[in-house]
Amino acid sequence: MVDKTLELFDCGHRACGGCGAALAARLVTKASGTNTIVVSSTGCMEVFSTPYPETAWKVPWIHSLFENASAVASGVEAALKKQGRTEKVVIMAGDGATFDIGMICISGAFERGHDFTYICYDNEAYMNTGIQRSGATPYDASTTTSPAGKCSFGNKRPKKDMPQILAAHGAPYVATASIAYPADLMQKIEKAINTKGPCYVQVHAPCCTGWGFEGEQTIAVAKLAIETGLWVNYEMVDGKVVKAKKVVRKPVEEYLKTQKRFRHLFKPKRQDAEIAAIQATADRNAEKYAIDIKLKKE
Amino acid sequence: MMEITEGSHAVADAVRLCRPQVISAYPITPQTHIVEALAEMVANCQLDAEYITVENELSALSACIGASAAGSRTYSATTSQGLALMFEVCFNAAGMRLPIVMSIANRALGAPLSIWNDQQDSISLRDSGWLQFYAEDNQEATDLHYLAYRVAEDHSVLLPAFVCFDGFILSHTYEPIDMLSQEDIDKFLPKFTPYERLDAADPISFGMYATPDYYLEFRYEMDRALKGSKAIIQKAGKEFGQMFGRDYSAMVEGYRLEDAETAIVAVGSICGTTKDAIDEMRDEGKKVGLLKIRVFRPFPTEDVAKALAHVKRVAVLDKNISLGAKGAVALEVKDALYGSSIPVKDYIIGLGGRDVRKKDIKAIVALIEKGEGDMFYGLRREVL
């Protein structure tokens, strides 16, 4: 039984005040417990938690490179198997490391079916290097490599559907979660860790610095992402969606308005067509995952 | 026990005797036979190891990093393009001080694509912090694996090691090999005792980042460990000699060098051809000798300087070239002989698998006697 009162991610780390990823690290290690080996990729979490000699990790932890956490974890898992040890292998990587540079290694590791849990803390850009666009950056978000400008509305591409890609690899358990719902997040982590095979949990971790909002709003922004349907919390077992969080949906504008990365959709001029396109994405998500709570008419 | 076996298979057998717990494998000519042989051993319960068929070479070495950090002895093999693809992982493995051993069946680097032998691949990683052993023949290729694990895992070293042997020339040729037994190797190479490992009972963070206040010191420690490995090579190599009759304590070996006027310096299988050429030249009255370099990193600077101190001229055979400068071995030899007036000439030879014959060695000796060198030997001007 995992003692969930333990704090396995220590104080003194250098994350921005209000950091979603830091909260994710805390909650994940709480859910997985002391009998865990964490494999991290290069990124915000790795950098703010391990400037030599100050480590915030109270579980065994290894960081190698940016792209290879899945391959390193494959080696750790094989070694533990050979040595007859019981520690759970948990990968913690950002969206840049997961959606982009780590694709080869993730695909290989999932295809081989290693017994580990891959947790992607998704702050929707390369935050550690100063907010650059990744495959997880949503449509029209302004980043330094997809800036909004006189002839651009920001990121031109939709968010890559990483959970589906990994479900297609045969991952027995795939889930999306959010720091806005910590109990749900921890439950999913626990489920993933206790499911044999390569499992994937994508955790929405809003970034106040990168998205442009006050640190105290991190949880509120995360909730709005879900309430507008732009982020859907769901679970897939053996490739089939078994559960999705239902919401009374709010218009996407309420979410977009809160963040400077979407400010160009409202100022200097309101961009109706762009906002409509984003609304369409939310509507598609809502349909696909059946998240709309239909209020009975009085 | 004497066996006639293909170089790759002999290496695979040597690896098996080292009892690796985790092997990662990706195919690339001309090392593929090694990993295939290992796969067969695992499939037939002759080798009790976790065998990971990774999806690319950088994952191959990354898996070794994970396995080694978790406390298992680990192994992989690659060459050329594969080694180049894992460039950053090599630096990472060394910096993380993990005693991984990797076989390199030396092959030329593209472009242009070439599957044939030269030593550019491993030589190009001479800055990485890995130990580098080079085999003259398949017996050495086999034995050097035992030595490599023994030295790499020593707690005063804790650096990964390349065991290099020329692709096709050695990997695909059959030679008589004295294969040692499991009992023999268990005596020489004890069970892997990691200095530290990933362990829930004693949590450690591996691979933290270093600010400018610390980075220099970490690199200094690596350099110190690599240079210090000379003493461990000496000790372990001598012990191997005492146990099995083949002494590997020396990082360099002279052949008919004591009274030589012309010294040839070479690395790898080319040494075998050179020795035969030297015998013939000696019969003709030429005072030629060979200095074979068996360990390239750490570079045996003092040993090279001492061995060549008495000669009149040095011809370095380089199966590599640092483009825009010279062959890597020649540059090191020149550094070793700095301050002496002995002329050192560089001959870029055998690139991309071009055959090196006894007559080529003799031609090079004739060239250096005329004071000619620092050239691509055997350049076919007619195709330029």
Place this chain on the structure above:
Amino acid sequence: MSLAVGCRARPGKSRDNKTGSWRVFKPSFNREKCTQCGLCVTLCPEGCVHETEEGFVAPDYTYCKGCGICAEECPGEAIEMKQEEK
């Protein structure tokens, strides 16, 4: 302290970095309004809000960065962010 082989460390040293010095605003916890729901304990990115012996909650001000999440999320509005006087 001698240099750790391979740039490694055992837990504990992050606590040398007293991130409380980053603060501009300081959370003030009102015991009367606190319903002891524990949400602030869960949501603090530092993990520095603890249950006290009396069963209430308090942050460890040595590390509290003053991000304000606890105040924003507290269902009982029992936490107030006040500008800190230095």
